[in-house]
Amino acid sequence: MERLRTACNRLCSARRTALVPFIMGGDPSLEATKRLIVALEAAGADVIEIGVPFSDPLADGPIIQAASARALARGARPRRIFSAVASVRSRVTVPLVCLTYWNPVLQFGRPAPQAFFRAAHASGFDGVIVPDLPIEAAAAAKRSAAREDVATIFLAAPTSPPPRLRAVARASEGFIYYVSVIGTTGVRRALPAGLLHGVRQLKLLTTKPVYVGFGISTPGQAARVGRAADGVIIGSALIHVIAAARGRSAVQAAASFVARMRRAVGR
Template identity: 45%
Template sequence: MSRIAARFAALKHEGRGALVTYLSGYDPDPATSLAILRGLPGAGADVIEVGVPFTDPMADGPSIQRAGLRALKAGATLDGVLALVRDFRKENAATPVVLMGYYNPILSYGVDAFCNDAAASGVDGLIVVDVPPEEADEIEPQAKANGLDLIRLVAPTTDDARLPRVLAATTGFVYYVAITGITGTRSATTADLAAALPRIRPHTDLPVCVGFGIRTPEQAAEAARIADGAVVGTALVDALAASLDAEGRAKPDTVRKVLDQVRALAEAVRGVPSAA
């Protein structure tokens, strides 16, 4: 059983949803990024998404775009992000790690080499935003051969005809995008969240996690209650950015402030039983 499957099975046994956290690798520098990464499980993150910085992040809003620029300025590369995961795995063998990013850096790295190195580094799954199921042959065989889950985004605009095809090409968990548009531009409403499950459940037995627009502990709790998990990214990226100095450098309390935000989210998520 993969780490992702094992984690969701354990959470289902506990009767609660997952807290999935997102932060960009190397933001604002490699040492701070690693310190936060190492602290996330203890703060309550059940699954960790690590963003791979890219110069043209089409699905990301201003906050994550700025995080990517800080990371690139700090020297972020795909190989460097894999090194972060390897360092994380020296102390944590249980928490699932998912890389989220775009196809161009993978193509430049070499798809075969990337999937092999990602698995060897301790990566469990991939979210490649700009590779739809129709183009899955670009990476799916290599990912499958290396035991990497390919997690797909399902949006409110994914129509009923295409939905089964997207879900059939998904492994690990389903990432339901609660809002239309890019990350961090507006918050999800209760209606946004409630719309997620009825369309998806008939087509898959995979866990469903809700993201894009989940910013507060209350929203995270509601998403985890109606689905199998809540994905929080922009709110954590904003907490990190607010902790930096005027030059964008980490301050002594940067790691603590980010992890405190995670603890508040985890407390809310763990305080509600999951209807899923």
């Protein structure tokens, strides 16, 4: 947890836009996931988000849905993703954040949800994001994650009224995940109107770093978002690059895509 908080604050005070790529654990394979983690750090990632797939991902558009289905079909169980991460943890220093849904966390083992957080921490994860766990339902989860030294990161949306934004900001640790669009994850041609305004409004309510995700697809978009936000999260666009490259070249393609994003948001 400390590693995430320190890293996010340090990036913030150095005025470096945090670059946060998202990959799906086990897509295209667990071996690739390991190599991707190492390569993405080298390409300039400041935090890496790794998905633990769920059969029914409600916040995700078609690209990440398909990645989840591919990963599950190839047997990417939470425990196997944790061991893959653990095996490369010492080779990278960036914070690692696990993104999954509430049901896999609940079913992972007893006592729930603590068993999941314990295993996540043991494998080297610093934080978790659970998009279908709103702050109201998260009090117990937050306490049990904290006991395992895992940060809980919450999402703020353009539809969240100011009192909710404040509560999300208070609850979120490391950074606040601002959802750029009213919608699911996915590649989008243009940034939504009002995005930068929304980010600035949120930043007026909190001193914590605000990272923006959902739909940021091109280096140009990332650069524009980076001017208002403290970090940009690149999900579907990167998953698409990995899926399109296939096989051995996937890691190379992902790394050069993230390197381009890095150059766009500045060093």
